[in-house]
Amino acid sequence: MTLAGLSTLVATESTLATAIRDGHDGLHALDLTAPPALRPFIAAALARPERATNRTVLAVTATAREAEDLAAALRDLIAPEVVAYYPAWETLPHERLSPRSDTVGRRLAVLRRLVHPGPSGSADGPIEVIVAPVRSVLQPQVRGLADLEPVELATGMDTDVDVVVHRLASAAYARVDLVERRGEFAVRGGIVDVFPPTEDHPLRVEFWGDTVEEIRYFAVADQRSLQSVERLWAPPCRELLLTEEVRERARALAADHLELSELFGRLAEGHAVDGMESLAPVLVDEMEMLTDLLPEPSTVLVCDPERVRTRARDLVATSQEFLQASWAAAAGGGSAPIDLGAAAYHSLADVRLAVLARGQAWWSTSPFGLDPEVDPLAPLRTEAGDLVSIDVDTRVGAVESRALPFRAAALYRGDTEQALGDVRSALQHGHRVVLVTPAAGQAQRSVEVLAEHDIAARIDPTPADPVPDLVHVVTGALSHGFSCDPLRLFVLTTDDLVGQRAAPREERRLPSRRRKEIDPLELVPGDHVVHEQHGVGRYVEMAERTVAGATREYLVLEYAASKRGQPGDRLFVPTDGLDQVTRYVGGEQPSLDRLGGSDWAKRKGRARRAVRQIAAELIKLYA
Incomplete structure (x- = not known):
């Protein structure tokens, strides 16, 4: 919550504060015109309004990347444990492909916390803000997923090992000899290894008789134990569990539909089949929507309704195409023998009407709107989020829109002089200036550049009440800045200064491939580092270079000479690409790789062979 004070300050702006109070008093539909940088602040204000109890907010974005960024920013504004990201399947509802186990695990963990929250402040406690891409909001899911109990063990608990094994198998965990992937478990005597889909590392549970003696993380690569923990919390790995009722229905469907008898026969025998989730409408009683599980009071906040609506329309159209040419019909060469329509995406309008029918609020925030300084009447929007034009009857389906007095920060694209000039001007006019950087090293460097x-600048871990005579530098995940004249506030981010987003976050990798991020301020000339693409090099210095009129800082790395007798080659890594560089942690003094050569590929190949050899020896040891 490094920006909690800034969030409180933004919420005091009169137009926003009035809107939040009106929402508490029963305003169920409203559009707030504001720059994208205000979205996390609006969601935080809705979740914790003044003189009201906390309410659950479902923030809907057009894409998964936007949802992840919004969730990261929100965790800087309010307590991180009350913010949850609800991911979407990587597959369409009717595809013969199953979603990844880690995706399913994170979804089920959110649903469990939403309906059956644990104690406040705990990892499985109540949720105040759920961030989800529109794909998650439109897709029906099996009713009762929130009631599925996770496998939970704690140090000192008494339970039979066989019972734990049965519960893990019932939760769709695959039993293997050696745990390597999420959704797997292994048993060796009184030791149970489990890799929950929500964890970065697998856990090893040691029993003494029927008592849980110790729980600790371990590394996948070499099976070595890491830190100890007090609890194991393992949600199911599939959204369709092969219960007795599901297996019985599959057995009946196998007899009624001979063209699908092999598929349903395997399900009836209790064998999981890839893509079986697409058959959920005929294997379970009912489906439900994510919005059906929202508690009272709740507010749905649609971020950029124009883009969300366009994305929703494309998803519904694609879903209908898959439904009309389903894989079952393609396999049988005729019309689909079973009706899978209940799993198709719902339209955004239908979801909205259902939310309003339950007495919950449906708000939106859009960057588009009329300038209130030009036209005293704030723009109106239809229920779908469209701007109301002159030929639209505003008495039918119109939604009030209020323009917030915030402006998006300029993109300086490396123009340091212009950025410094604007900061100096803001301070001279009595504005409070806050600079948000993604890491502590960049914060320290920013203070030095300003000095x-x-x-005047200082690092302020939690700028609760920024003063107007210096720049407050803070670390956080805020993507873009903004300014507000009524609050005399000017917020900038590193992305605004650089003019481009950092490289997209990589998908989660197995712990054996996790990397230790590097801080340039901790490097000493001569330190060995590893670049993801080019291999082992030697740190030389930090340098500034001007390219196409933009000045940027670079990490200078030295590599082996491409030709004998020549000086070493140098690689200039921009500061927004430091996620590809890590400190070398090997024991011996390494040799430098050659840029563009095969040294790095050979080195990685030797490491992989060594890991496989260790794994083979461990299998023999525990066999």
Whole structure:
């Protein structure tokens, strides 16, 4: 919550504060015109309004990337444990492909916390803000997923090992000899290894008789134990569990539909089949929507309704195409023998009407709107989020829109002089200036750069009440800044200064491939580092270079010479690409790789062979 004070300050702006109070008093439909940078602040204000009990907010974005960024920013504004990201399947509802186990695990963990929350402040406690891409909001899911109990063990608990094994198998965990992937478990005597889909590392549970003696993380690569923990919390790995009722229905369907008898026969025998989730409408009683599980009071906040609506329309159209040419019909060469329509995406309008029918609020925030300084009447929007034009009857389906007095920060694209000039001007006019950087090293460097240009600055871990005579530098995940004249506030981020987003976050990898992020301020010339693409090099210095009129900082790395007798080659890594560089942690003094050569590929190949050899020896040891 490094930006909690800034969130409180933004919420005091009169137009926003009035809107939040009106929402508490029963305003169920409203559009707030504001720059995208205000979205996490609006969601935080809705979740914790003044003189009201906390309410659950479902923030809907057009894409998964936007949802992840919004969730990261929200965790800087309110307590991180009350913010949850609800991912979407990687597959369409009617595809013969199953979603990844880690995706399913995270979804089920959110649903469990939403309906059956644990104690406040705990990892499985109540949720105040759920961030989800529109794909998650439109897709029906099996009713009762929130009631599925996770496998939970704690140090000192008495339970039979066989019972734990049965519960893990019932929760769709695959039993293997050696745990390597999420959704797997292994048993060796009184030791049970489990890799929950929500964890970065697998856990090893040691029993003494029927008592849980110790629980600790371990590394996948070499099976070595890591830190101890007090509890194991393992949600199911599939959204369709092969219960007795499901297996019985599959057995009946196998007899009624001979063209699908092999598929349903395997399900009836209790064998999981890839893509079986697409058959959920005929294997379970009912489906439900994510919005059906929202508690009272709740507010749905649609971020950029125009883009969300366009994305929703495309998803519904694609879903209908898959439904009309389903894989079952393609396999049988005729019309689909079973009706899978209940799993198709719902339209955004239908979801909205259902939310409003339950007495919950449906708000939106859009960057598009009329300038209130030009037209005193704030723009109106239809229920779908469209701007109301002159030929639309505003008495039918119109939604009030209020323009918040915030402006998006400029994109300087590396123009340091212009950025420093704007910061200096803001301070001279009595504005409070906050600079948000993604890491502590960049925060320290920003303070130094500002000092070099005679601008007072300090690192402020939690700027609760920024003062107007210096720049407050703080670390956080805020993507873009904004300014607000009524609050005399000017917020900038590193992305605004650089003019481009950092490289997209990689998908989660297995713990054996996790990397230790590097801080340039901790490097000493001569330190060995590893670049993801080019291999082992030697750190030389930090340098500034001007390219196409933009000045940026670079990490200078030295590699082996491409030709004998020549000086070593140098690689300039921009500061927004430091996620590809890690400190070398090997025991011996390494040799430098050659840029563009095969040294790095050979080195990685030797490491992989060594890991496989260790794994083979461990299998023999525990066999």
